[in-house]
Amino acid sequence: MTDASHFWYADDPSIAALLESVRRFRRADADMRRRVSAGMAMNVTDMQALQYVIATEQRGGHALPRDIAAYLAISTASTTKLLDRLTASGHLERSTHPTDRRSVVVTSTPHAHDEIHARLSRMHQAMAEIAAAVPDEARPALTAFLDAMSAHLDSETGVEPLTPA
Amino acid sequence: MTDASHFWYADDPSIAALLESVRRFRRADADMRRRVSAGMAMNVTDMQALQYVIATEQRGGHALPRDIAAYLAISTASTTKLLDRLTASGHLERSTHPTDRRSVVVTSTPHAHDEIHARLSRMHQAMAEIAAAVPDEARPALTAFLDAMSAHLDSETGVEPLTPA
DNA sequence: TCGGTATCGCTAGCCAGGCTAGATGTTTCT
DNA sequence: AGAAACATCTAGCCTGGCTAGCGATACCGA
Numbered sequence: 348m349t350d351a352s353h354f355w356y357a358d359d360p361s362i363a364a365l366l367e368s369v370r371r372f373r374r375a376d377a378d379m380r381r382r383v384s385a386g387m388a389m390n391v392t393d394m395q396a397l398q399y400v401i402a403t404e405q406r407g408g409h410a411l412p413r414d415i416a417a418y419l420a421i422s423t424a425s426t427t428k429l430l431d432r433l434t435a436s437g438h439l440e441r442s443t444h445p446t447d448r449r450s451v452v453v454t455s456t457p458h459a460h461d462e463i464h465a466r467l468s469r470m471h472q473a474m475a476e477i478a479a480a481v482p483d484e485a486r487p488a489l490t491a492f493l494d495a496m497s498a499h500l501d502s503e504t505g506v507e508p509l510t511p512a
Numbered sequence: 513m514t515d516a517s518h519f520w521y522a523d524d525p526s527i528a529a530l531l532e533s534v535r536r537f538r539r540a541d542a543d544m545r546r547r548v549s550a551g552m553a554m555n556v557t558d559m560q561a562l563q564y565v566i567a568t569e570q571r572g573g574h575a576l577p578r579d580i581a582a583y584l585a586i587s588t589a590s591t592t593k594l595l596d597r598l599t600a601s602g603h604l605e606r607s608t609h610p611t612d613r614r615s616v617v618v619t620s621t622p623h624a625h626d627e628i629h630a631r632l633s634r635m636h637q638a639m640a641e642i643a644a645a646v647p648d649e650a651r652p653a654l655t656a657f658l659d660a661m662s663a664h665l666d667s668e669t670g671v672e673p674l675t676p677a
Numbered sequence: 678t679c680g681g682t683a684t685c686g687c688t689a690g691c692c693a694g695g696c697t698a699g700a701t702g703t704t705t706c707t
Numbered sequence: 708a709g710a711a712a713c714a715t716c717t718a719g720c721c722t723g724g725c726t727a728g729c730g731a732t733a734c735c736g737a
Contacts, residue, residue, distance in 0.1 A: 361651045362643045368658035369639075375662035376538055381585065390723075412686060420546065425724055427687055432723095449685035449732045470664070474534075477660045478527045481653055486526045488650035489657060493533035495642045497540035499635070555694075578714065590695055592716055597694095614703045614714045 369496070383466060389436070392419055396429055397438055400455050401463060409444070410453040438462075534661070548631055554601070557584055561594055562603055565620050566628060574609070575618040603627070 384394040399418050403410040416426040430453060433439040438459035444450035481489060549559040564583050568575040581591040595618060598604040603624035609615035646654060 359644065361648070361655075362640060365643045365646065365651055365655050365658075366639060368655045368662070369643075371662045372658045372665075373538075373541055375665040378585070379665040392723080413684090420543070421723090422725060423686065424688085424726075428723070430686095444685090447685075447733075451686065473664050474531060474661065475527060477657065477664060478530045478534075479524065480660070481530065481657050483526070485650045485653035486530055488647055489654050490526075490530050490533045492642065492646050492654060493530075493537045495645070496639065497533070497536045499638050499642060500537075500540040500544040557694080576714085577716095586694090587696060588715065589697075589717085593694070609714095612704075612714080616715070 379470075386466065387462060389432070392421065393429055393433055395419060396426075397433065397455065397459055397463060400439060400453050401460065404455060411444070412451055412453060415453065433459075544635075551631065552627060554597075557586065558594055558598055560584060561591075562598065562620065562624055562628060565604060565618050566625065569620060576609070577616055577618060580618065598624075 380391050380394065384391045387394065389397075396415050396419060399415060400410040403414075412426050412430060413423060415429070416423045419426070419429075421429075430439060430441065434441060437456055440454050440456060441451045442454060444452050545556050545559065549556045552559065554562075561580050561584060564580060565575040568579075577591050577595060578588060580594070581588045584591070584594075586594075595604060595606065599606060602621055605619050605621060606616050607619060609617050
């Protein structure tokens with residue numbers, strides 16, 4: 348923690364550079380989400396929900412309110428409000444579940460499809476190009492690195508209020 | 513958009529795998545932030561502010577409310593409230609700016625230092641180890657990839673409400 | 678088949694943490 | 708000196724979370 352370049356522990360400058368790139372990427376991603384959702388006049392959570400529904404449909408599945416809540420890590424009550432907002436804005440629709448009448452299937456409207464597509468397809472295309480620009484032989488290392496990072500972030504890091512005993 | 517594996521445009525499976533890793537990493541990162549701040553009984557924004565102040569101090573600079581607001585992309589009014597919370601909790605202190613008496617310098621308390629250190633140093637250490645595990649020859653490609661992604665995310669993506677004219 | 682329990686989404690009501698507008702004191706420019 | 712710009716704070720509002728609890732439906736064991 349004595350170094351001037353943030354708070355990474357890294358002796359090797361190429362490692363420090365790598366971690367700094369990671370940090371920049373995280374910020375850039377968060378900022379992008381803000382901008383996209385602001386551009387669609389909705390909040391980030393609603394945007395993610397919309398993407399989830401569309402992705403689920405494309406996977407051939409049904410998007411259920413409960414699953415949306417779990418995906419977003421918010422309560423089912425909040426999800427009800429979220430669905431109210433997105434149905435009011437014409438992005439989503441509620442329809443009855445084919446087999447479970449307690450439940451609801453959430454579907455996206457063509458309007459939502461179009462809007463998401465207009466805003467994100469260019470970006471996804473560009474990201475695919477950036478990925479394609481990575482030399483073939485470096486890709487496994489890259490994927491391994493990101494997965495290791497994800498696994499680590501998933502595993503550790505204080506759920507408990509520190510020395511709860 | 514006809515493919516089952518989310519919504520990436522990618523023919524080459526190694527590219528698709530890479531983009532999927534990116535996606536997982538983004539989620540893992542966001543989830544980790546939630547857990548860490550919940551573990552410290554504060555919200556994510558306050559946590560980021562705290563990290564910013566500590567990082568600024570270690571860089572030898574002064575953390576000013578205005579800069580914190582800019583860093584977090586919130587208003588200065590919200591920043592005032594944020595500082596109220598973090599001073600009340602004993603993590604930060606307000607002191608007078610040495611040369612500009614309109615302004616305020618925000619400093620972190622030893623308590624904040626300790627708590628952040630206890631929670632994040634292990635994680636940062638582990639991240640450095642993961643970074644160190646990347647083969648030397650793959651590092652430039654990795655850094656380049658992340659920087660290109662960041663640059664792209666920074667550049668594009670609808671600030672405007674789509675066809676404003 | 679029927680009764681108990683679990684599960685689904687929803688409603689009601691609360692609270693944290695954003696925002697805008699505007700006040701106050703300070704600096705800077707002419 | 709005076710005007711304009713600036714840094715922060717206060718007052719008051721609104722969004723988007725949360726918990727508690729409800730009616731309807733599904734499931735499961737006797």
